[in-house]
Amino acid sequence: MVSKRRGFTLVELLVVIAIIGILVGLLLPAVQAAREAARRMSCSNNVKQIGLAMHNYHDTHRSFPYGSFNLREAWPANGSNWRALLLPFIEQGNVYNQLSFTFTSNFMAGGAAGANAYLGNEVLRNLLIPTYRCPSTAFEPFDIAPVSNNNGQAMNISYVGIQGAARPVPGSDPTLGTFDCGHGWSCENGVLFPNGTTKIASITDGTSNVIFVSDQSGLVNRVNRTSNYYGGWFGSRHPRRINQGCGDLWQTGTTCVRFAPNSNIVQTGATEAMYRNNTVINSMHTGGIEVGLADGSVHFIPNSIDFLTLKRLCCRLDGEVTSIEQ
Amino acid sequence: MNRFIALLISCCVGLAFVGCSNPNPVGTVKGTATVKGKPYSKAAVMFVSLETGHGASGDLDAEGKYQLSDPLPVGKYTVYFAPKSIAPEDATAAPIPMQMDKVVPDKYWSESSSDIKVDVKEGTNEIPVEIK
Numbered sequence: 311m312v313s314k315r316r317g318f319t320l321v322e323l324l325v326v327i328a329i330i331g332i333l334v335g336l337l338l339p340a341v342q343a344a345r346e347a348a349r350r351m352s353c354s355n356n357v358k359q360i361g362l363a364m365h366n367y368h369d370t371h372r373s374f375p376y377g378s379f380n381l382r383e384a385w386p387a388n389g390s391n392w393r394a395l396l397l398p399f400i401e402q403g404n405v406y407n408q409l410s411f412t413f414t415s416n417f418m419a420g421g422a423a424g425a426n427a428y429l430g431n432e433v434l435r436n437l438l439i440p441t442y443r444c445p446s447t448a449f450e451p452f453d454i455a456p457v458s459n460n461n462g463q464a465m466n467i468s469y470v471g472i473q474g475a476a477r478p479v480p481g482s483d484p485t486l487g488t489f490d491c492g493h494g495w496s497c498e499n500g501v502l503f504p505n506g507t508t509k510i511a512s513i514t515d516g517t518s519n520v521i522f523v524s525d526q527s528g529l530v531n532r533v534n535r536t537s538n539y540y541g542g543w544f545g546s547r548h549p550r551r552i553n554q555g556c557g558d559l560w561q562t563g564t565t566c567v568r569f570a571p572n573s574n575i576v577q578t579g580a581t582e583a584m585y586r587n588n589t590v591i592n593s594m595h596t597g598g599i600e601v602g603l604a605d606g607s608v609h610f611i612p613n614s615i616d617f618l619t620l621k622r623l624c625c626r627l628d629g630e631v632t633s634i635e636q
Numbered sequence: 637m638n639r640f641i642a643l644l645i646s647c648c649v650g651l652a653f654v655g656c657s658n659p660n661p662v663g664t665v666k667g668t669a670t671v672k673g674k675p676y677s678k679a680a681v682m683f684v685s686l687e688t689g690h691g692a693s694g695d696l697d698a699e700g701k702y703q704l705s706d707p708l709p710v711g712k713y714t715v716y717f718a719p720k721s722i723a724p725e726d727a728t729a730a731p732i733p734m735q736m737d738k739v740v741p742d743k744y745w746s747e748s749s750s751d752i753k754v755d756v757k758e759g760t761n762e763i764p765v766e767i768k
Contacts, residue, residue: 491736492736575693578718580680582721
């Protein structure tokens with residue numbers, strides 16, 4: 311007697327499974343892309359918050375913050391950068407109030423700072439500031455293996471201030487920059503340069519044509535090369551502009567744009583171990599990076615942006631009104 | 637039927653190669669650096685394009701030979717020297733200032749003053765760097 315219940319044959323089942331497999335295969339990349347799109351949106355929100363904080367800082371102090379500064383020339387030097395100065399304006403006032411901007415305190419996360427590491431600023435150890443972290447970043451919140459003198463558990467900050475653009479930049483004052491053969495260009499033709507401040511009035515190109523903060527959350531040759539030497543909260547090595555030709559002129563937290571976004575170049579030889587002044591602006595987003603303009607707006611610039619246009623966008627006084635929409 | 641299947645397979649194979657032509661040709665670069673005719677070893681060779689901002693570097697070995705770490709998009713590049721990368725600092729000492737070797741004139745240590753301009757072509761490039 312033939313059973314009335316008819317089951318599926320093996321072939322039918324295999325066909326169904328194959329179709330489901332193909333559908334899932336089609337869907338998964340789309341889901342991953344949607345997740346990355348959400349991360350990118352969150353990242354651009356962080357840049358927006360930083361832009362707004364910069365403007366609130368400007369309203370309070372009548373200028374944008376120091377790109378980086380130095381309080382004590384003698385080693386271990388002390389100083390910090392815009393990331394610390396901006397803390398009260400991104401609702402981190404309680405952290406800011408615990409910081410110590412004195413000659414004897416220190417913002418360096420270990421390394422050659424020795425016993426002075428984070429002296430008076432211990433609050434920065436293991437401190438995660440969500441606004442300073444891009445969700446797409448390639449890095450752990452804190453370095454697991456201590457690298458480049460960050461053994462004080464400083465957070466891997468994902469955003470870097472723009473000092474300006476390295477020579478040659480057409481139109482920009484050629485004296486506004488100092489070269490150090492090892493550490494690269496320090497420049498002053500942007501907004502967040504070392505040991506000085508800028509007002510909106512001195513951004514003669516117009517605030518909507520100048521980049522002052524950028525994503526820096528990607529890998530260079532598969533390695534961390536962000537501007538987080540000594541942990542990302544430190545300032546500039548020297549309290550003034552010095553011309554050494556070659557020496558130890560370096561800053562943390564800012565970069566002078568010298569190379570293309572997301573490029574793989576290292577600054578001193580193929581196996582560079584350190585971070586330098588001209589750290590590459592990069593990200594793990596698909597095809598480009600998020601940048602903040604001095605008017606507080608956020609834009610996504612593609613990797614394929616004309617390099618000269620990018621350099622002009624980083625200069626506040628090149629005399630060329632370069633629009634980001636091209 | 638067999639001819640139809642053969643046609644189908646050749647179409648599929650053909651489709652698989654669509655888009656495989658290389659729109660961004662690159663070249664690998666290696667060579668030897670000499671100063672006044674002698675092999676030079678105390679630096680790294682840097683290639684950077686002032687137009688695109690792309691570049692690569694390679695340390696000079698004892699015989700003055702270098703090989704760039706990454707293939708470069710073809711185009712014009714400026715060549716300059718940079719100090720070799722140094723090992724991470726001793727955890728207790730102050731940072732060691734970088735050293736510029738005085739044998740090579742100052743202008744060859746920066747892309748903005750160097751006058752060595754080279755063309756990187758598709759494929760393998762052998763580019764000697766000669767300082768007089």
